[in-house]
Amino acid sequence: MGSSQLDFGDQNVSILGGQLKDLYQGQTISAYDLYEQHHIKTKFARDHYIKTLREMVKNGEIKSSFKDTINHQVSVLLNPYCILEF
DSSP states (O other), X not given: OOOOTXXXXXXXHHHHHHHHHHHHTTOEEEHHHHHHHHGGGSSOOXXXXXXXXXXXXXXXXXXXXXXXXXXXXXXXXXXXXXXXXX
16 A cells, blocks of 8 residues: 555654754753644644654754653653753
């Protein structure tokens, strides 16, 4: 059947990542606030942001940390406690 529209591949991660870097460069923001501000202007879904932001952390393009006391198993969650540094 091939690639579907629902497949969020490397190209889309790159496109969304580029948009986020352009808009938030030099800023610190919670992942939740970033998603709430940005997604209303796009066709990207919540899962697209999670995949893209985790990939950006993995590649050293941004930093993430958590303000809560939970030992998280992932680098990014779309919640107010996940802080992103661009």
